[in-house]
Amino acid sequence: MLSSLHVKNLALIQEAEVEFGPGLNILTGETGAGKSILIGSINLALGKKLSREMIREGETSALVELVFDTENPKVEEALKAMEIESMNGQVLIVRKITGGRSISKINGETCTAAQVRQIASILLDIHGQHEHQSLLYPDRQLDILDAYGKEELEPVLARVKEAFRKWKELQNSLKEYELDEDARMREISFLEFEIREITDAQLKEGEDEALEQSYRKMVNSRKILEALSAVRALTGEGGQSAGEQVSRAVREMAQIAGLDGTLQQMQDSLLTVDDLLSDFNREIAGYMDEFSFSEEEYFETEKRLDEINRLKTKYGDSIAAIYRYREEKQERLEKMQNFEEQKAKLRREEEQARAILEECSSELSLLRQKYADRLSAGIEEGLRDLNFLHVAFEIRFGRALQYTEHGYDTVEFQISTNPGEPLRNLAKVVSGGELSRIMLAIKTILADRDETETLIFDEIDTGISGRTAQMVSEKMARIGRRHQVLCITHLPQIAAMADRHFEIRKDVENQDTVTRIHVLDEEKSVLELARMLGGAKITDSVIANAKEMKELAQVQKNTRLK
Incomplete structure (x- = not known):
């Protein structure tokens, strides 16, 4: 779970440190107090694009730190793959912004934005207005269905992915045989030339190194002989040489x-x-007696070296590499010489691979349809709990024009919210508030299957009130039984369900506007609920209502929502 958040010099926040708890963490505050900044700071730490304006006025840098406590083995696996040291179940993500540039770190190790996003995708799931809109995308709808049936679908999906990989490889191999006869003959001629050129050279392993050594001696022969003669005169016998003196x-x-x-x-x-x-x-x-060569030997050595270096330039940087190149071209030549036979063989293999892919995709599709019926029924039930009294929900299947690594299924979430209305595409029926409730219903259903420990909801209460708000609060509390939930809300019904309640407040200090975040005890939580219920004027009766709402919420959590 997200155990703490530290923000410094970001927008209206001078410095704030928040310690979250398990269960339902509720954040409330007046409009303009900076509630969105808090979620924005989390998004920023996780790689969201930044701008210079995000840094607090008068400051040159900003800092966001997130501390997670997790037992998810996938986190450890991801850290190991990134060669980042584990911290006994803790993950520290830091992003420091200076002058429009930023540095991100995981557990003290500098990392890329992509690495942060990878870790974040395991640790938490953020649902704001943009994320609710993603529910309208067919690819996202298919992901939701696959997540719902994950336990049974995952092994079949793995087989589909492997079958798709093999089929694509064979398809790509077949593309090499898309040649007309003239092009094939030209390629055969060129391949034969290259192979013959290498073969005729009769290269020997290590020959180039031996020739280079001999050539260096020949090129420097005069210098070598003069130096050795001088050395021999100094160390040999006769006269005043070292040998004679010794x-x-x-x-x-x-x-x-x-x-x-x-x-x-x-x-x-x-x-x-x-x-x-x-x-x-x-x-x-x-050495001097053996150090003799003819002019012909010199030119032959030079010519052979030139030939080897020319072949290296064309075919590889060593004799071994040149021979590897010849082997590759020999294989290609055999394919071109047996063109029709090879093409027919590949086509048979491609057809077999496609049949296997079709079989796996069909198996996957049937399983998906089974889980689609269950998911549709679950979403309908969840939406009725959220005051969609006459809702009908269905997941319709289609077939894509091409195979993908996810099979051939396309899905479309369809809904009818009123009696007698036909089922239609989600995007053509629902409003933003309705969409957020549908996402909440889906998240409630997926709560038992979702391995993500922390869920963040922003604007989940858009466009709702009254009984619907109460139902939303119960759903949130139910998700909070199995996950850590962070929720920004302006509805007292949702805030009353809090396991931990935070108030975000905007203050003026020394003619400077700052945002403060306070954890509320039981008494202050009731007063904040009263503010949300009664607005500017908080009377004793409003406080009494707030207290009763809080008590009823706790009773529900301890009984019906367990």
Whole structure:
């Protein structure tokens, strides 16, 4: 659940920290107090587009922090996939806005907006006016149906997705065979040329490296020989060379080495130096003797290297890569040479894959229709509870022109709200207030199946009052038994059901307007209900009504709504 919200320098909020509880959290306040800012700040933390105007006047930055306590294993899996450290069931989402730019973090790790949205989709579900409108979209309606029958539909839907993937792969492979005969012959000719060019080169693994080493020696031969000659003159025998000087030193040392043990050790060391120097000079002599090549050898090496590098430029950056390229082209050539046979084989495989997809999609469709009947009945019952007394609701099925990874079904939610009226598309019948009640009825039905721990409702009470408002409050309380619910409302019937009641108030401090958020105890909650009931003038009788409303709500929650 969303355990706390910290907001700093956002719109009218200077700084606010709110600790939410389980069950039904109700937020109330006068019009213009900043109730929408609170939901807006949550949306902002979860990646909503920002503007410079969101930062409080006179400030340069704003901050929103959300702390969630969760036991949902999907959250842990998502964090692990993002390589973000877990915090023992806690998730901290932070967004800091500075000068129109922002940084988002999850558990202290900088992350992308997409990662925040991914985590948020598991942690909470926000329902505002825009979300209610999404109920009008066919894709969203299909999602609702699939969520309702999730336990039985999910494994079948997984098979449909896999069947669709295989079918699309085969379809894409078939597109490669959409060639006329002239184009096919041209491709065969080109493939044969490339394969022959690589084969004729007779490349050997490691050949390029050996040639490059030899070529470097040849190119630098003069420099190498001159340097080695100079080294040999300095270290070899004769004249004042190091070899001659060490030999003289050995002879001198031999005359005194037997006189003392230390002198003998020094003589041994000197002999080692003499041996090393002799070995070194023999190595130089051998290298120089072998270091001879003809002009023809030089040009042949250069020509071979040029050929290998040309092939690398065309076919791959190494000899191994060039041969891999040849293998790929050989496979393609065989396909082109056996064009009709391969095409027929692929077509048979594609038809088989499509038959499997059709079978899986048909199975999925039948299951969906079974759950559609149950969902329709549940929505009808829920809507009657919300004062749609003569409602009829139906989910109608159609078939899409093309397969998708979700099968071939299209669905349309249809409703009739008055006796004798035909069922019509949801969008053509309901108002905004009615739409929000339909969404509430759906959410109530899905409450047992929905793994999302936190549900946020904004403007759920649009266009309702009286008995309908009471029914909405009971639905909200029922959802609150299984989920944490945050609800902004202006209706006292809904506010009376609160497990935790917050007042959002706008104050003027030092000629500055600020929004404050206060958690209300029992007495203050009654006074806030009285304000919502009686407006500006709160009399004793209004307070008594508010107290009675609160008490009745608690009785309902403890008995009928359990």
